[in-house]
Amino acid sequence: MIALFIDFARRFARNRAALVGLFLVLVVIGVAIAAPWWFPRNPLRIVGRPEIWPFVSPRYPLGTDSLGRDIAAMTAYGARTTLLIGLCASLTATIIGITVGATAAYVGGWVDELLMRMTELFQTIPNLIFVLTIVSILGQKIEYVTIAVGVVTWTPIARLTRAEFMSLRDREFVQACRAMGMGSLRIMFGEILPNALPPVIVLSSLVVAGAVLFESAVAFLGLGDPNVTSWGQLIGDGRTLIRSSWYICAVPGLAIMLTVLALNLVGDGLNDALNPKLRDR
Amino acid sequence: MRRIIIRRLAQIIPLIFAVIVMNFVLIHLAPGSLFDVMTSEQQITDPKMLDQLRHTYGVDQPVSVQLAKYIWSVMRLDLGYSYRQNAPVFDVIVQQLPATLILMLAAIGIALLVGVTAGVLASIKVNTIWDNLISLGAVFFFAAPSFWLGIMMTVMFAVKLGWFPVGGMRTIGVDETAVGAVLNVMHHLVLPATALGLFYAATFARVMRASMLEVARLDFVRTARAKGLSGGRVVMAHVMRNAMLPIVTLLGLQLGTMLGGSVVIEAVFSWPGIGSLLFDSVMSRNFPMVLGVLVLGSLLVAVCNATVDLLYLRLDPRIKAR
Numbered sequence: 344m345i346a347l348f349i350d351f352a353r354r355f356a357r358n359r360a361a362l363v364g365l366f367l368v369l370v371v372i373g374v375a376i377a378a379p380w381w382f383p384r385n386p387l388r389i390v391g392r393p394e395i396w397p398f399v400s401p402r403y404p405l406g407t408d409s410l411g412r413d414i415a416a417m418t419a420y421g422a423r424t425t426l427l428i429g430l431c432a433s434l435t436a437t438i439i440g441i442t443v444g445a446t447a448a449y450v451g452g453w454v455d456e457l458l459m460r461m462t463e464l465f466q467t468i469p470n471l472i473f474v475l476t477i478v479s480i481l482g483q484k485i486e487y488v489t490i491a492v493g494v495v496t497w498t499p500i501a502r503l504t505r506a507e508f509m510s511l512r513d514r515e516f517v518q519a520c521r522a523m524g525m526g527s528l529r530i531m532f533g534e535i536l537p538n539a540l541p542p543v544i545v546l547s548s549l550v551v552a553g554a555v556l557f558e559s560a561v562a563f564l565g566l567g568d569p570n571v572t573s574w575g576q577l578i579g580d581g582r583t584l585i586r587s588s589w590y591i592c593a594v595p596g597l598a599i600m601l602t603v604l605a606l607n608l609v610g611d612g613l614n615d616a617l618n619p620k621l622r623d624r
Numbered sequence: 625m626r627r628i629i630i631r632r633l634a635q636i637i638p639l640i641f642a643v644i645v646m647n648f649v650l651i652h653l654a655p656g657s658l659f660d661v662m663t664s665e666q667q668i669t670d671p672k673m674l675d676q677l678r679h680t681y682g683v684d685q686p687v688s689v690q691l692a693k694y695i696w697s698v699m700r701l702d703l704g705y706s707y708r709q710n711a712p713v714f715d716v717i718v719q720q721l722p723a724t725l726i727l728m729l730a731a732i733g734i735a736l737l738v739g740v741t742a743g744v745l746a747s748i749k750v751n752t753i754w755d756n757l758i759s760l761g762a763v764f765f766f767a768a769p770s771f772w773l774g775i776m777m778t779v780m781f782a783v784k785l786g787w788f789p790v791g792g793m794r795t796i797g798v799d800e801t802a803v804g805a806v807l808n809v810m811h812h813l814v815l816p817a818t819a820l821g822l823f824y825a826a827t828f829a830r831v832m833r834a835s836m837l838e839v840a841r842l843d844f845v846r847t848a849r850a851k852g853l854s855g856g857r858v859v860m861a862h863v864m865r866n867a868m869l870p871i872v873t874l875l876g877l878q879l880g881t882m883l884g885g886s887v888v889i890e891a892v893f894s895w896p897g898i899g900s901l902l903f904d905s906v907m908s909r910n911f912p913m914v915l916g917v918l919v920l921g922s923l924l925v926a927v928c929n930a931t932v933d934l935l936y937l938r939l940d941p942r943i944k945a946r
Contacts, residue, residue, distance in 0.1 A: 471884025
């Protein structure tokens with residue numbers, strides 16, 4: 344087991360960009376965890392004069408926004424929201440995707456047909472429009488944003504899982520399980536799934552990056568949870584002041600970009616490490 | 625060929641049907657309806673009047689009847705009446721649709737031009753500084769949120785340099801000729817279309833590079849070289865043509881995302897399209913309009929996907945419809 348992990352780590356580390364990505368992701372996670380200690384008071388509280396530029400006042404290293412709120416504090420707390428929504432949405436998408444894909448491939452027949460039609464349906468609906476609809480109908484709560492993003496991003500995972508299951512379901516070891524009298528659910532999730540998982544994990548890690556972008560767009564439009572700081576919301580708030588203080592938009596935008604970039608790089612690294620056969624493509 | 629087209633188009637029908645039913649269910653999950661907003665905006669409190677209004681708009685009927693009525697009316701392209709614009713939903717959407725289509729087409733154009741060129745360049749100069757620079761650029765634009773890119777471009781090119789307008793679709797209050805009007809719209813189009821297109825350009829560049837390298841290894845390319853064709857001709861006429869196929873697939877798959885992305889970009893550049901309409905409707909709980917945009921948007925994507933599939937059939941004669 345440990346040897347396997349070392350092998351995995353070595354292959355991951357061979358991709359330099361992935362190491363940089365991993366470092367950045369760890370930094371973002373660190374900031375997200377440390378935020379309450381670093382900035383013990385409510386980040387949405389007004390602390391000083393409005394529109395102080397970054398690197399001017401040592402008390403507010405990243406400046407203050409139009410209301411005089413500390414941008415550094417809001418960005419740090421924004422990391423929590425962004426990561427939380429990204430991870431939970433990706434988890435939602437992965438659970439839906441694996442369930443749908445595995446069932447479709449394992450059961451086959453009309454169930455497969457029906458589930459794949461459903462996947463096609465969700466692929467056809469313009470995804471951001473769907474998210475905005477769900478959020479506007481159910482309400483501007485962080486849970487609903489998470490669920491909505493999960494609901495529009497599960498389709499590639501379902502397709503991939505289905506393809507993997509298709510190639511695995513008639514192998515000898517599965518037939519052996521069947522001959523032993525194992526139940527369908529146990530074969531699906533206990534035997535086939537672990538073998539089908541590596542490419543699915545890679546895709547889920549990329550879905551996290553996509554989810555972060557979705558969340559930021561929703562929050563930017565002012566449809567996110569108003570009681571939670573998020574990077575997209577900061578950009579949306581700062582938008583009216585681009586003539587005088589464009590840094591209010593620039594700082595959280597850079598944070599989004601670096602996070603998504605890092606997540607993508609980690610995804611590529613995972614791909615190299617988990618699917619060594621595909622590496623040269 | 626005709627049978628294939630008809631069969632492909634027929635697949636759209638159940639899809640749209642499902643979209644309609646799903647949206648109807650979603651709308652009924654909503655706490656508070658447009659009816660509530662309408663009556664509160666007009667300050668109607670008289671219970672008798674409320675009952676009468678409920679009856680007029682059919683809100684008092686059972687859900688199944690409302691659903692059946694809704695499906696029937698959508699089939700006649702009657703998406704309901706928008707109390708906010710005081711016009712049929714369908715008319716309002718069709719009126720706003722051209723602006724969004726122009727934006728999307730321009731973005732697709734920029735994405736294809738930039739993405740394919742970059743991909744081809746990277747594959748020709750594979751593993752050189754050019755390749756690395758292009759890959760680096762692709763990674764960055766793949767990660768940058770389009771609305772943020774739009775804002776930063778506005779700061780740079782509209783506020784600081786003053787090259788392009790900050791927003792809108794045409795300069796207000798200018799009397800001009802047809803050519804002038806087109807140029808005016810194009811001038812307004814540059815920033816939003818670039819902001820929307822660069823993300824897709826990054827995707828296309830990555831896919832194009834990989835696909836070029838893949839195709840360049842095939843036998844027919846060696847044959848082309850062996851018969852003495854110049855390097856440029858081999859790349860342009862033989863490798864590129866075949867390497868474009870995955871791009872076409874990708875384009876079809878991403879149309880839906882692009883329609884969503886244009887919502888945000890329209891909000892940034894106050895572009896008067898479907899996105900601004902949807903945004904306004906979501907804010908005012910104008911559900912018939914939200915539903916209408918969702919249904920027509922899905923229909924648009926479904927039709928475009930079918931077109932791409934048929935196009936694929938033309939581009940790659942090896943694929944025969946099963």
